[in-house]
Every structure is written in C-alpha cells, then in structure tokens.
Amino acid sequence: MRRRRGHSGPGSAAAAALTTLALAAGVAGCGTAPGPDPADVTGSITWWDTSGPTEAPAVHRLVAEFEKEHPGIDVSYVNVDFFEAQQKYRDAVRDGGEVPDVLRADVGWMAGFVQDGLLADLTGTPAVPEPEGFLETTTASVVYDGRTFGAPQVTDPLALLYNKELFAEAGLTRPPDTWEALRDAALEIKEVTGVDGVALNTDPYYALPFLYGEGSDLLDPDRSRITIADEASVRAATTAAELVTSGAARKPPAEDAYGAMQSAFRSGEVAMILDGPWATTGIFEGEAFTDRANLGIAPIPAGSTGERGSPTGGHNLVVSAGTRYPEAAQLFVGFMTAAEQQERLALELGLLPTRKAAYTRAVLSDPVRNSFYFASTKCVPRLSVPEGAELFARFGPRWEAVLRGDEPPAKALSETAYDWQSSLLPGWSVTR
Structure with missing residues (x-):
C-alpha cells in the first residue's frame, strides 16, 4: 500500500x-x-x-x-x-x-x-x-x-490464513498463536510435506503485526518520538527476518512479493500467509481451495509480549x-x-x-x-498522521531488505528512523 x-x-x-x-x-x-x-x-x-x-x-x-x-x-x-x-x-x-x-x-x-x-x-x-x-x-x-x-x-484487518489439509498432513491440529509457534509449525510442515511453511509480503504495512506483538509502533506521537528503531521494534523485525533465515518462510522475491505470495498460497505451494478479507475471492479460485472449507483463518499470532494486533x-x-x-x-x-x-x-x-x-x-x-x-x-487503530503515507513509502525498501536478508534489522530500522527525522519529522527524537 x-x-x-x-x-x-x-x-x-x-x-x-x-x-x-x-x-x-x-x-x-x-x-x-x-x-x-x-x-x-x-x-x-x-x-x-x-x-x-x-x-x-x-x-x-x-x-x-x-x-x-x-x-x-x-x-x-x-x-x-x-x-x-x-x-x-x-x-x-x-x-x-x-x-x-x-x-x-x-x-x-x-x-x-x-x-x-x-x-x-x-x-x-x-x-x-x-x-x-x-x-x-x-x-x-x-x-x-x-x-x-x-x-x-x-x-481490512490482517489475519493468518492457512491451508488446513497441509496442517493435517503435518499432524498439526490448530493454527499457531505466537510467532515462535508459527516458525515451528512452518518448519514441521516443510519437513513432513516438502511444502514451504509460510510466505511473507514485503510491503511495510505487513510489518505492523510484528511491531504490535512487541508493544511497539512506528511512532509515539504523544511524545514526538520516532520508535521504529527502538529495542522492541528491532526485536520485531528480527522475528520476521528469522522466519526466512530459519527456512520457515521462503525468501520473498525482489519484484511483486504480494503476487508471488498469493500465487503460492492458492496453488498449495505454501501453507500460511498473512492477508485480509479482500484476498479471499482470489484464493477460492486457486486449485488448493476448490473446497472452500480448506481455508483456515485465525487471528494474527502474538509476539514475545503475549500481545497480538492487526492494523486497521x-x-x-x-x-x-x-x-x-x-x-x-x-x-x-x-x-x-x-x-x-x-x-x-x-x-x-x-x-x-x-x-x-x-x-x-x-x-x-x-x-x-x-x-x-x-x-x-x-x-x-493505525496512527493517523499527515506524514503517514511517506513514512511507509520510505520504510518499504528497507523492510524488503530485512526480509530478503540484504540488511540487518537494527541497521535497516536505524536508517529508517534517521531518514524520517531528517526529512519528515524534524524536531522529533529517535528512541533507541
């Protein structure tokens, strides 16, 4: 977006x-x-x-x-x-x-x-x-x-969408309720079925559930602070990056990560994605979901804080x-x-x-x-700030770099924070 x-x-x-x-x-x-x-x-x-x-x-x-x-x-x-x-x-x-x-x-x-x-x-x-x-x-x-x-x-809330048949084949009886459990489930599915466990979208909007799970956000408007590079945010980005490095998630492509994610899920080449209700019409056209009952939908997994959240x-x-x-x-x-x-x-x-x-x-x-x-x-509720559009636009390439393993999470988020401070939010402090 x-x-x-x-x-x-x-x-x-x-x-x-x-x-x-x-x-x-x-x-x-x-x-x-x-x-x-x-x-x-x-x-x-x-x-x-x-x-x-x-x-x-x-x-x-x-x-x-x-x-x-x-x-x-x-x-x-x-x-x-x-x-x-x-x-x-x-x-x-x-x-x-x-x-x-x-x-x-x-x-x-x-x-x-x-x-x-x-x-x-x-x-x-x-x-x-x-x-x-x-x-x-x-x-x-x-x-x-x-x-x-x-x-x-x-x-349009995001949710965890999953392939029930692949879960059953891997002996999994319920969707994961934490990011750690999601990683473990994805690795189990891959080992048993040979299918990738999860695919991620590189759009920065999809980074928000990871941030919310660590009690963080892009900004703290109450105090005019940029929080995208704080300890909790780095922990969130590291969690997302490790899904890829661990083999639980397939490496997102450099072009059209969303289209690739959708295509893989529809065809049964991947067991889990994060997406919203707008995606279901296309999903039900895929060969893996000719039986609509095969689509499982669960709330976003929780982070290490025990909290979970989907952006509105x-x-x-x-x-x-x-x-x-x-x-x-x-x-x-x-x-x-x-x-x-x-x-x-x-x-x-x-x-x-x-x-x-x-x-x-x-x-x-x-x-x-x-x-x-x-x-x-x-x-x-998403932060409704005038700068919000450009914040996401500038964050996008760095979030993609995090998920593709091209840049360490701490470095990518720090660069994002100081870019925002210098060009969009002068006078705001950066929380580390």
Missing part, C-alpha cells in the same frame, strides 16, 4: 493522531442536519473507485441502482488503480485538472488530505447518517478536531472540498456506505463491513466473514 504525506511542522502529527483517536467516539454525537429533499437534488458527479478487478463490477452495479433511486443525479464511474490514485488525486488538485467529486480513499491517506484542505467536512450531512452505527475501530481515520471528513466503507486497514468514501454538487455527492456517499449496500458487498465479495447493522445473520453465517470479524476484534 503506497502512501504520500503532508507536513505542517513538528508536533503536527502528534496533534492529528491524538485528536483523531480521542474524538473518534464523538462522531456518535453528530446528527444529520436538515437538508434539501433528496428527490430535489440534481447534479453530475464523478467517482474515482479504487476497487480491484474482482470487486469493481459489483460496486458498479450499486452505482446504477443509486442513479435509478436518484434520477436527478448522474454518476460518472471511473475505476482508478489503487496504487496510482493518491498521487493522481493530488496532481489533479495541484494542476487544476479534473478532480473527482467522490474518492475511495485508503485510511492511510486521510490525515494528509485533511491537513491539506482537500476534503469536504461531512459532519451532520446525509453522507454520514447515524454515525454511531460504524464500528469504533473504523472511525479513527475520519474524525479530526471533532469534524467528520469521510464515511468508512470497508475495513480499509477504505473511506470522501468528498472533494471543491465539488460543485455537494448535496449530490453527500447522498451518494451515504447510499454507498449504508448497511444495506455493505451487507450486499459482504455477501457477494466477502468484504468486511464498517456498519454494525451490516453484520446480519447471513453475513456472519459465512465462516470466512465470521473468522475475519473475530480477527478484527484484535485490531489496533
């Missing part, structure tokens, strides 16, 4: 993060202000949707239903590549290009967009009716200074600050993030809703969604 950043000086990230987390619960107190009759609202809006190829057709059908329900509103649907959308959006704003009225924004983009004034305030609008109905873990990325700048559409990923629908048709854009966001639509996408695509009411009996009757919902109870 790629990210960009914004910065307004030392301490700005801390203020944003603290305000977001402290006031997320306060979104429940914001009612919907009186507005025009929806039947009277007209306008032509453009929506940039970053859904993947397996999701986009179903989402597009919902757009057609919205237009049927609101004949005065025309929606121009544009599917934009997720990895290009953030910069494309910023470029359009900067260059005076065609800025979409509505954007599907990764939660990691939000703080920078809000700081730079790119998003409309949706507090009390039809875009977020009944805001108290969202899962508490999803609102941290949309509330700033008590104002709401987006509507959570989907949440996901996407929000936001409205551009300069939209010419705010009422139309608000109605569209409200429709697309309503519990009814979220339930439908969950049933069709396996996505995890952000609305509590979308967790109906039908949604939770599916073992996959039920397992991910349970995994989401172990979620840790």
Whole structure:
C-alpha cells in the first residue's frame, strides 16, 4: 500500500493522531442536519473507485441502482488503480485538472488530505447518517478536531490464513498463536510435506503485526518520538527476518512479493500467509481451495509480549472540498456506505463491513466473514498522521531488505528512523 504525506511542522502529527483517536467516539454525537429533499437534488458527479478487478463490477452495479433511486443525479464511474490514485488525486488538485467529486480513499491517506484542505467536512450531512452505527475501530481515520471528513466503507484487518489439509498432513491440529509457534509449525510442515511453511509480503504495512506483538509502533506521537528503531521494534523485525533465515518462510522475491505470495498460497505451494478479507475471492479460485472449507483463518499470532494486533486497514468514501454538487455527492456517499449496500458487498465479495447493522445473520453465517470479524476484534487503530503515507513509502525498501536478508534489522530500522527525522519529522527524537 503506497502512501504520500503532508507536513505542517513538528508536533503536527502528534496533534492529528491524538485528536483523531480521542474524538473518534464523538462522531456518535453528530446528527444529520436538515437538508434539501433528496428527490430535489440534481447534479453530475464523478467517482474515482479504487476497487480491484474482482470487486469493481459489483460496486458498479450499486452505482446504477443509486442513479435509478436518484434520477436527478448522474454518476460518472471511473475505476482508478489503487496504487496510482493518491498521487493522481493530488496532481489533479495541484494542476487544476479534473478532480473527482467522490474518492475511495485508503485510511492511510486521510490525515494528509485533511491537513491539506482537500476534503469536504461531512459532519451532520446525509453522507454520514447515524454515525454511531460504524464500528469504533473504523472511525479513527475520519474524525479530526471533532469534524467528520469521510464515511468508512470497508475495513481490512490482517489475519493468518492457512491451508488446513497441509496442517493435517503435518499432524498439526490448530493454527499457531505466537510467532515462535508459527516458525515451528512452518518448519514441521516443510519437513513432513516438502511444502514451504509460510510466505511473507514485503510491503511495510505487513510489518505492523510484528511491531504490535512487541508493544511497539512506528511512532509515539504523544511524545514526538520516532520508535521504529527502538529495542522492541528491532526485536520485531528480527522475528520476521528469522522466519526466512530459519527456512520457515521462503525468501520473498525482489519484484511483486504480494503476487508471488498469493500465487503460492492458492496453488498449495505454501501453507500460511498473512492477508485480509479482500484476498479471499482470489484464493477460492486457486486449485488448493476448490473446497472452500480448506481455508483456515485465525487471528494474527502474538509476539514475545503475549500481545497480538492487526492494523486497521480499509477504505473511506470522501468528498472533494471543491465539488460543485455537494448535496449530490453527500447522498451518494451515504447510499454507498449504508448497511444495506455493505451487507450486499459482504455477501457477494466477502468484504468486511464498517456498519454494525451490516453484520446480519447471513453475513456472519459465512465462516470466512465470521473468522475475519473475530480477527478484527484484535485490531489496533493505525496512527493517523499527515506524514503517514511517506513514512511507509520510505520504510518499504528497507523492510524488503530485512526480509530478503540484504540488511540487518537494527541497521535497516536505524536508517529508517534517521531518514524520517531528517526529512519528515524534524524536531522529533529517535528512541533507541
């Protein structure tokens, strides 16, 4: 997941993060202000949707239903590549290009967009009716200074996915609940079956479960400290690196580690991966999972502290600050993030809703969604800082170097910390 950043000086990230987390619960107190009759609202809006190829057709059908329900509103649907959308959006704003009225924004983009004034305030609008109905873990990325700048559409916790048949063949009866147990299980699977135990993704987002398991994080915004190189973080990175050096995990390729991980898991060439609910549609197309019951889903393993945590990923629908048709854009966001639509996408695509009411009996009757919902109870709210996008972008090559054995964990994390300090977070201290 790629990210960009914004910065307004030392301490700005801390203020944003603290305000977001402290006031997320306060979104429940914001009612919907009186507005025009929806039947009277007209306008032509453009929506940039970053859904993947397996999701986009179903989402597009919902757009057609919205237009049927609101004949005065025309929606121009544009599917934009997720990895290009953030910069494309910023470029359009900067260059005076065609800025979409509505954007599907990764939660990691939000703080920078809000700081730079790119998003409309949706507090009390039809875009977020009944805001108290969202899962508490999803609102941290949309509330700033008590104002709401987006509507959570989907949440994406990471979980441990495993091949039950390979586990049984190796004599394993349950998924590992610690990183140490995962290493041992992976080595046992490899010895008995000849199949690699686990594959890792080199994207730095996937480093967070290792950090959380050691009680660490990228930053400590409360004290304006960079913690990526502290003792706990080095211990976390060492744990991940040793999965590869021990032979428990296959060495990630230098190119498209995520694609390689997915392909190996689908075909039964590897027994375990870390991934989210968005991946299950493709997994069930793989030869190893023609029997859907073969897919096991468990919470992220715990670190040496006994704690475990999955980062709260996901996407929000936001409205551009300069939209010419705010009422139309608000109605569209409200429709697309309503519990009814979220339930439908969950049933069709396996996505995890952000609305509590979308967790109906039908949604939770599916073992996959039920397992991910349970995994989401172990979620840790990600630090919502304007610099977050660039922090990950700069961390990425070094995290890849750690997993590929090209650089010692302590050195890679120290270089990351001082790079952040010199270029993104001047005035912050580095904790070692």
